[in-house]
Amino acid sequence: MNDRFEIPGRLKNTSLALIAVGVLTLIAGIASLLMGHNSNDTDRARFWAVLLHDSVFFTLITAVSIFIQAAVSLAQGAWLVAYRRVPEAIGANVWIFGTIAAVVMFLIVFTFKDSAGQNTIYPWVTPKAGDKILLGKGAFLNKGMFVGFTLVTVALWAYFGNKFRAMSIAQESAPKNDTKIYWKVFRLSGVFLFVYALTQMSTGPWLWIMSIQAHWYSTLFSWYTFASAFVSGISLIMLWVIYLKNQGNLELVTKEHMHDLGKFMFAFSVFWTYLWFAQYMLIWYANIPDETVYFKLRQQGPYSVIFYANFIINFCMPIIILMARPSKRNYFTVTFMAMVIIFGHWLDYFQMIMPGPLKGHWHINWYEIGIFMGFAGLLIFTVSRTLAKSNLVPANNLLLKETMVHIA
Amino acid sequence: MAIKKFAVAAYDDEAVLFPAVKKVRKSGYKIHDVYTPFAVHGLDVALGHKDTDLHIAGFIYGLCGTSTAVGFISWIYTSDWPIVYGGKPHFALPAWIPITFELTVLFAAVGMVLSFCYLNQIMPGVKKHVFHPRQSDDLFVMAIEINSHMSESEVIAFLKSTGAVETNVQMAEEGWWYGRWDKEEEYEKLNSSVA
Numbered sequence: 001m002n003d004r005f006e007i008p009g010r011l012k013n014t015s016l017a018l019i020a021v022g023v024l025t026l027i028a029g030i031a032s033l034l035m036g037h038n039s040n041d042t043d044r045a046r047f048w049a050v051l052l053h054d055s056v057f058f059t060l061i062t063a064v065s066i067f068i069q070a071a072v073s074l075a076q077g078a079w080l081v082a083y084r085r086v087p088e089a090i091g092a093n094v095w096i097f098g099t100i101a102a103v104v105m106f107l108i109v110f111t112f113k114d115s116a117g118q119n120t121i122y123p124w125v126t127p128k129a130g131d132k133i134l135l136g137k138g139a140f141l142n143k144g145m146f147v148g149f150t151l152v153t154v155a156l157w158a159y160f161g162n163k164f165r166a167m168s169i170a171q172e173s174a175p176k177n178d179t180k181i182y183w184k185v186f187r188l189s190g191v192f193l194f195v196y197a198l199t200q201m202s203t204g205p206w207l208w209i210m211s212i213q214a215h216w217y218s219t220l221f222s223w224y225t226f227a228s229a230f231v232s233g234i235s236l237i238m239l240w241v242i243y244l245k246n247q248g249n250l251e252l253v254t255k256e257h258m259h260d261l262g263k264f265m266f267a268f269s270v271f272w273t274y275l276w277f278a279q280y281m282l283i284w285y286a287n288i289p290d291e292t293v294y295f296k297l298r299q300q301g302p303y304s305v306i307f308y309a310n311f312i313i314n315f316c317m318p319i320i321i322l323m324a325r326p327s328k329r330n331y332f333t334v335t336f337m338a339m340v341i342i343f344g345h346w347l348d349y350f351q352m353i354m355p356g357p358l359k360g361h362w363h364i365n366w367y368e369i370g371i372f373m374g375f376a377g378l379l380i381f382t383v384s385r386t387l388a389k390s391n392l393v394p395a396n397n398l399l400l401k402e403t404m405v406h407i408a
Numbered sequence: 409m410a411i412k413k414f415a416v417a418a419y420d421d422e423a424v425l426f427p428a429v430k431k432v433r434k435s436g437y438k439i440h441d442v443y444t445p446f447a448v449h450g451l452d453v454a455l456g457h458k459d460t461d462l463h464i465a466g467f468i469y470g471l472c473g474t475s476t477a478v479g480f481i482s483w484i485y486t487s488d489w490p491i492v493y494g495g496k497p498h499f500a501l502p503a504w505i506p507i508t509f510e511l512t513v514l515f516a517a518v519g520m521v522l523s524f525c526y527l528n529q530i531m532p533g534v535k536k537h538v539f540h541p542r543q544s545d546d547l548f549v550m551a552i553e554i555n556s557h558m559s560e561s562e563v564i565a566f567l568k569s570t571g572a573v574e575t576n577v578q579m580a581e582e583g584w585w586y587g588r589w590d591k592e593e594e595y596e597k598l599n600s601s602v603a
């Protein structure tokens with residue numbers, strides 16, 4: 001069983017064009033800052049906040065691919081095996097987005113200052129004298145901790161992302177029915193889930209996103225960002241699987257496998273809503289000014305459009321469109337919903353990050369869209385290159401037969 | 409519901425049962441039902457059963473739950489007995505969402521359980537004819553309806569050829585009934601005349 005993916009010229013050109021758009025947007029952004037016209041504090045904050053938003057968003061949604069491999073391997077599930085190479089290829093490229101995100105964040109932490117000498121993106125870098133809350137959090141929220149946790153997180157994700165792929169490819173040339181690699185993957189999956197719980201599900205979003213609102217905190221914030229990343233990460237895998245199917249690859253993947261991914265998209269949209277609402281309702285109910293400040297700007301202020309759009313795109317649309325069984329087995333609805341979900345959660349991250357540095361002056365304009373296109377191009381370029389490097393059928397995988405007869 | 413005549417075949421192996429089901433359906437006989445001691449995957453497909461509309465019923469039950477909750481709570485808090493608590497408006501929707509969610513789940517779950525029981529004729533107190541005492545032990549039992557145009561002996565011979573370890577002809581109530589097992593006595597009379 002051999003199934004090679006050759007990158008079509010059109011895909012390669014599209015991805016390179018998208019990267020070019022991203023790079024040009026970045027250059028235009030730098031130029032408009034340097035030229036100095038209307039380069040006030042908000043514009044400078046916008047320049048960095050958009051880079052932070054996209055790099056963190058893409059790091060988190062690609063890291064989901066490592067998580068889903070680990071979770072399914074640990075549960076000894078076979079449903080993923082038919083298209084295992086797709087999450088493997090995405091996971092093996094997490095290091096690229098992680099590195100970009102780390103560089104952007106370190107530049108923000110170490111170099112970004114507004115005209116008053118304040119770091120308006122990460123206010124804990126320059127706490128005002130007498131700010132008891134920030135000084136009290138100083139033991140955790142400081143440059144050393146930020147750099148340390150970020151480096152460890154990115155390094156571990158990079159290691160596991162590449163390791164899972166390498167082990168899966170090594171299985172192809174292993175002796176038939178040899179279980180040595182299978183159990184090694186099983187054990188490492190357990191380790192990775194532990195790592196992931198301590199990074200994506202706690203410290204990562206605390207430091208990278210929640211510390212933008214340094215005075216405010218929410219104990220389920222990381223879960224909320226995880227749910228957001230997970231559902232868009234699953235949608236990303238779905239888009240790649242459908243693309244490869246349309247190219248005539250992945251013969252083993254049937255509608256049964258797509259139905260499984262569709263169920264995840266549906267179920268985790270609801271899970272996201274649950275966390276989104278749980279965080280909102282407790283703060284709304286208690287009505288303590290320290291906590292409501294987060295939603296004051298988002299729900300009633302200039303972000304209210306995004307706040308409600310978020311609810312409609314990420315909850316109402318998936319629950320209405322993806323609830324019925326036939327719509328989860330239809331290429332069109334599933335592709336459409338995958339794109340809608342990725343866009344919706346991009347907006348969700350937007351309204352987590354932007355209100356801090358930009359206050360009311362948010363834009364979704366050429367700069368935001370251009371940078372997003374650049375990252376999307378980079379994702380398409382790197383993942384398609386990784387996919388083309390190996391057999392798309394995980395031949396010799398112990399669960400291959402089980403995945404072929406899988407019924408959703 | 410009516411009492412009908414059935415040809416009953418018992419099989420002792422799934423591997424025999426599946427081809428037998430296929431052959432019986434191919435020959436045009438109407439399978440009343442197949443009774444197995446445990447859930448046999450794929451048997452519903454082999455028997456040609458379609459998906460039920462249980463999930464659509466579940467969706468409707470859920471909508472009933474949502475509207476009951478929102479309607480009832482909003483009626484209480486806005487018109488029947490409006491109280492200001494915690495400085496919240498009378499129509500305090502976020503506070504009601506958990507209860508609305510729970511009522512949705514409750515209605516959908518209870519409604520679907522009852523519908524499931526109804527569709528499978530397994531309500532408490534409902535009795536059904538047992539074709540073979542070992543159908544819940546170690547035999548796979550298939551019942552085929554016999555009408556006046558069919559020859560009993562031909563059907564039995566055919567069932568034997570499909571690998572049945574035991575065959576017989578029974579008069580039985582095809583549906584369900586409430587009450588005690590009194591009908592068993594009627595069956596015994598009927599079946600003694602068949603045998």
